[in-house]
Amino acid sequence: MTIILANTPIILASKSPRRQELLTLMGLNFKVELKDVDESYPDGLSPAEIAVYISEKKAKAFDGKNGEIVITADTIVALNGEILGKPEDRAHAQEMLRKLSGSKHEVYTGVTIVKGNLIHSFYDRTEVYCKAVSHEEIDFYIDNYKPYDKAGSYGVQDWWGIVVVQRIEGSYTNVMGLPTEKLYNELIKLV
Numbered sequence: 409m410t411i412i413l414a415n416t417p418i419i420l421a422s423k424s425p426r427r428q429e430l431l432t433l434m435g436l437n438f439k440v441e442l443k444d445v446d447e448s449y450p451d452g453l454s455p456a457e458i459a460v461y462i463s464e465k466k467a468k469a470f471d472g473k474n475g476e477i478v479i480t481a482d483t484i485v486a487l488n489g490e491i492l493g494k495p496e497d498r499a500h501a502q503e504m505l506r507k508l509s510g511s512k513h514e515v516y517t518g519v520t521i522v523k524g525n526l527i528h529s530f531y532d533r534t535e536v537y538c539k540a541v542s543h544e545e546i547d548f549y550i551d552n553y554k555p556y557d558k559a560g561s562y563g564v565q566d567w568w569g570i571v572v573v574q575r576i577e578g579s580y581t582n583v584m585g586l587p588t589e590k591l592y593n594e595l596i597k598l599v
């Protein structure tokens with residue numbers, strides 16, 4: 409597929425297979441380049457600010473070269489003001505999913521686009537409503553889907569999203585890790 413952005417060289421600085429898949433679905437030509445970044449953040453930031461802060465940290469590992477566009481992102485889950493990142497182990501995943509069960513949470517993805525000296529960031533926010541599930545169902549999910557690489561310990565694109573998520577308000581791809589509709593709007597302003 410050829411679209412308006414197809415000839416712009418893009419680097420996606422993300423190991424997330426979901427982000428790679430979504431950029432492909434956007435019809436973009438890109439390559440993946442990874443750098444190690446410490447994902448800590450200072451106290452006192454709002455969830456949106458945290459997502460943008462970490463996304464910008466990932467972007468600053470690149471120093472505007474060769475006219476390419478670099479894209480980075482960071483996704484976090486917020487539940488009543490508590491930030492849920494990736495689980496450290498099985499018990500941590502159980503704890504997070506028990507909190508998400510029967511309640512509403514928000515997913516924030518911060519995105520940064522680097523082009524030359526320009527660094528531009530934005531974020532998207534989606535509300536996700538989960539039905540109540542049993543501890544057995546949560547254990548079944550963790551043991552079969554191993555959601556250790558996912559913020560909040562679940563994937564909207566897997567069993568959890570199919571069976572447990574009742575409704576979402578806002579962008580679905582934002583929950584997966586990249587708000588594609590907003591990203592497209594920002595990219596076409598830059599090229």
Ligand SMILES: Cc1cn([C@H]2C[C@H](O)[C@@H](COP(=O)(O)OP(=O)(O)OP(=O)(O)O)O2)c(=O)[nH]c1=O
Binds near residue numbers: 481562
């Ligand atoms: C909430 C949710 C998150 N996720 C994923 C998106 C992200 O990959 C991950 C959050 O971790 P991130 O730190 O945002 O990203 P990452 O470590 O996977 O990749 P990189 O830092 O290299 O860009 O959780 C889903 O796949 N589905 C979901 O429903």
